[in-house]
Amino acid sequence: MSNVDASRAGATTHAPAAIFAALGDRTRLSLIHRLSDGRPRSIASLSADAAITRQAVTKHLNVLEEAGLVASSRMGRESRYSFRPEAIEEIRAYLDEVSRQWDDALGRLKSFVEK
Amino acid sequence: MSNVDASRAGATTHAPAAIFAALGDRTRLSLIHRLSDGRPRSIASLSADAAITRQAVTKHLNVLEEAGLVASSRMGRESRYSFRPEAIEEIRAYLDEVSRQWDDALGRLKSFVEK
DNA sequence: ATAAAAGGCAACCAGGAGGTTGCATCATGA
DNA sequence: TCATGATGCAACCTCCTGGTTGCCTTTTAT
Numbered sequence: 053m054s055n056v057d058a059s060r061a062g063a064t065t066h067a068p069a070a071i072f073a074a075l076g077d078r079t080r081l082s083l084i085h086r087l088s089d090g091r092p093r094s095i096a097s098l099s100a101d102a103a104i105t106r107q108a109v110t111k112h113l114n115v116l117e118e119a120g121l122v123a124s125s126r127m128g129r130e131s132r133y134s135f136r137p138e139a140i141e142e143i144r145a146y147l148d149e150v151s152r153q154w155d156d157a158l159g160r161l162k163s164f165v166e167k
Numbered sequence: 168m169s170n171v172d173a174s175r176a177g178a179t180t181h182a183p184a185a186i187f188a189a190l191g192d193r194t195r196l197s198l199i200h201r202l203s204d205g206r207p208r209s210i211a212s213l214s215a216d217a218a219i220t221r222q223a224v225t226k227h228l229n230v231l232e233e234a235g236l237v238a239s240s241r242m243g244r245e246s247r248y249s250f251r252p253e254a255i256e257e258i259r260a261y262l263d264e265v266s267r268q269w270d271d272a273l274g275r276l277k278s279f280v281e282k
Numbered sequence: 283a284t285a286a287a288a289g290g291c292a293a294c295c296a297g298g299a300g301g302t303t304g305c306a307t308c309a310t311g312a
Numbered sequence: 313t314c315a316t317g318a319t320g321c322a323a324c325c326t327c328c329t330g331g332t333t334g335c336c337t338t339t340t341a342t
């Protein structure tokens with residue numbers, strides 16, 4: 053289990069850095085891309101056309117899950133991973149904050165120059 | 168020098184994964200946060216209140232620069248780093264693409280159920 | 283002219299990340 | 313019930329990363 057305490061009800065505030073880090077890998081990014089069509093997939097299915105081992109894919113999926121980007125549920129003998137858009141929204145909010153601060157700075161500079 | 172060819176005019180298409188990876192570190196995230204107020208800062212200034220060495224900060228700044236998140240320019244004896252919002256816009260576009268794909272999937276599911 | 287400030291360079295180190303292989307376990311279709 | 317498919321677990325390996333220390337170079341203030 054992760055040390056991020058994903059079991060704490062509601063407050064699943066996966067630090068932005070962790071989410072960014074999870075997205076900072078080509079393989080994981082392509083997994084996200086494929087899962088973002090809404091269709092849950094098994095590990096075997098996801099590693100079928102991959103150049104790496106099923107075990108490697110499993111590790112990547114674990115990273116994505118701990119970051120809150122995907123969710124898994126066991127269905128019989130296979131575990132299906134599905135995309136979780138909440139995490140995306142979380143870092144989108146973070147980016148908005150950075151952009152807002154930047155825009156504010158631009159605004160102040162502009163009004164200063166005009167004065 | 169990086170192998171990303173940051174000198175190619177205009178087409179500074181820093182792969183999303185590299186940008187995400189650069190943001191996937193608390194220290195670098197806080198550097199970005201501080202620089203996003205638009206005020207360029209020297210390395211010494213940025214590492215003044217940091218818990219780590221100036222050298223470590225330098226390395227982080229290099230990572231951010233290669234990802235296109237900051238730009239540096241030598242001013243006398245100090246080199247000033249400034250925030251570069253273009254990289255943020257680049258990954259925001261990527262996130263939009265993922266979200267769009269997700270929304271489309273939801274839409275198809277909805278119309279299927281309603282039928 | 284020189285001491286102090288600001289950086290750059292390089293070597294070095296510990297730990298983590300990405301991958302692999304081997305083997306055990308659980309579920310299921312014949 | 314039994315072979316196969318889908319995973320889980322664990323050990324192991326290599327390379328990258330985050331950090332450090334030591335020392336040299338360039339500027340600048342006095």
